[in-house]
Amino acid sequence: MQCYKNGQHVDSIPLLDRAFHYGDGCFTTARIFNGNFELKELHFARLELACNCLSLDADFSMIEKSLLHLQQQYAMLNGTLKVVISRGEGERGYSLPLHAADIYVWYYPKVPQAVQPEWIESGVLNHALGLNMPHLVGLKTLNRLEQVLLRQEADQHGWLEALVSDVQGYIVEGVSSNCFIRINDRWITPELRYNGVHGVMRAKILSRMQQYQVDCEQRCIDINEIGRIQSLFFCNALHPMKAVVRLNARTLEQQPCLDLFETLKLSQID
Numbered sequence: 001m002q003c004y005k006n007g008q009h010v011d012s013i014p015l016l017d018r019a020f021h022y023g024d025g026c027f028t029t030a031r032i033f034n035g036n037f038e039l040k041e042l043h044f045a046r047l048e049l050a051c052n053c054l055s056l057d058a059d060f061s062m063i064e065k066s067l068l069h070l071q072q073q074y075a076m077l078n079g080t081l082k083v084v085i086s087r088g089e090g091e092r093g094y095s096l097p098l099h100a101a102d103i104y105v106w107y108y109p110k111v112p113q114a115v116q117p118e119w120i121e122s123g124v125l126n127h128a129l130g131l132n133m134p135h136l137v138g139l140k141t142l143n144r145l146e147q148v149l150l151r152q153e154a155d156q157h158g159w160l161e162a163l164v165s166d167v168q169g170y171i172v173e174g175v176s177s178n179c180f181i182r183i184n185d186r187w188i189t190p191e192l193r194y195n196g197v198h199g200v201m202r203a204k205i206l207s208r209m210q211q212y213q214v215d216c217e218q219r220c221i222d223i224n225e226i227g228r229i230q231s232l233f234f235c236n237a238l239h240p241m242k243a244v245v246r247l248n249a250r251t252l253e254q255q256p257c258l259d260l261f262e263t264l265k266l267s268q269i270d
Helices: 018-022 040-054 061-073 145-157 200-211 223-228 255-263
Strands: 002-005 025-033 079-086 102-109 118-122 124-129 163-166 170-174 178-183 186-190 216-219 231-236 239-247
Touching (some): 002 061, 040 079, 061 102, 118 231, 124 145, 170 223, 186 200, 200 231, 200 239
Parallel strands (some): 118 239, 124 163
Antiparallel strands (some): 170 178
């Protein structure tokens, strides 16, 4: 693992960093495959939106500077890149410091593997998401305690990913993924009106669905519709399709996921 702060290699984080004290910042996690920063434009656009909403003064050139250092160290970059934007150090209290944000870049090397659908067993978690402050809906902020508790419950069931509903009784997403659900031979993805993360892979898949004329509806999906699910897959920036073989021990159809993977050319993410 390597870590850079504002383009300089570091091995520690300041004690007064507001990311630690308040979760004051945002982040994104990306896949680098054979030197290609996948979905880079979508990652940067989402970070920019989050910085604007959170009033973070971030110099994105520091990400490029960190990448340049990494490229000089490795013959070929393959693995996971995590970018964390923190408001930086501040005094005690919630009032905002008036300096620029700090940008951390973590790189986790990994042996490259071709992308294929991954088949998993899954279920529906009992823990429910709350409703976000409207200003924060969709943002990937550093406050992830909900996901920590959801991951704990999913691990207790032995599920790599699981469906999560909210307090209103609507399906939202997975623990660390967005989801696409097939009901009545039609693909649907939750609308994410009140909570959830606006994932970059979700955006890419929706774009390709439009490109290849695959119909997909964005709407609220009631928890009572779970028994009608024919097919289901999860997606995030590190993997475009984790398809569910069994949901709460009920076997789902696999062929629609396979067909969609091929139609959308999800083995090729730029």
